[in-house]
Amino acid sequence: MPEQPVSVCDESVYDQLYREHAEKICYYLYYKYGDMEKAQDIVQDSFAKLWMNCSKIIFGAAKSFLYKIANNASINEAIHQKTVLKYKSTPQKAYTNESPEFQMEEKEFMDKLNQAISGLKEGQREVFLLNRIEKKTYKEIAEMLGISVKAVEKRMHLALVTLRKKIGKI
Structure with a gap:
């Protein structure tokens, strides 16, 4: 049965x-x-x-x-x-040792990075953040999302290509 x-x-x-x-x-x-x-x-x-x-x-x-x-x-x-x-x-930081120029450049870079990441296609953003932030392997990501490892590799590649075009090498 x-x-x-x-x-x-x-x-x-x-x-x-x-x-x-x-x-x-x-x-x-x-x-x-x-x-x-x-x-x-x-x-x-x-x-x-x-x-x-x-x-x-x-x-x-x-x-x-x-x-x-x-x-x-x-x-x-x-x-x-x-x-x-x-x-x-x-809100601004109350006190810092960093120069105003450095703070401005850092904020601009972070804004640019966040904008570039949020501009990725959903699948690419998901794979990128799981790998780079959560330190998940491609195999773990594939299992989590129900896709093949090759699909994860392709999404990561496309995400990195897109990010490099938008903000240069990270």
Whole structure:
């Protein structure tokens, strides 16, 4: 008799998914967007959406579903925050040993880098940040995103080519 597929609607399976992936997704979002509280909120929302759609999601696709939902929610939040920040002034450091010229150049470079990274295609940005910020291997990234290692390599290559064109060698 064939084995029954594992149901995400089973509370023990859902709990297992949460224990295995919640923290990883949270750190992924935190490294990608820099806001731990917002990352935790998005993780909770993502798992709530998984539960609401549990009958439609097969166990093998639950991880990629969670990452996709979390990433899309983060992108929407980032777009919202950019709009909000556009109208707020940025606070200045109270004291620093760095010259004003260095501070200005550093800020310009960081702005340029952040703009270049945010301008990458979603898949390229995701692979770039997972590799360079989270120090994930291409194999780990491929498993996490449900794609081949070759696809990860191609996305990273395209991301680096794009970034080099926009800001020079990093």
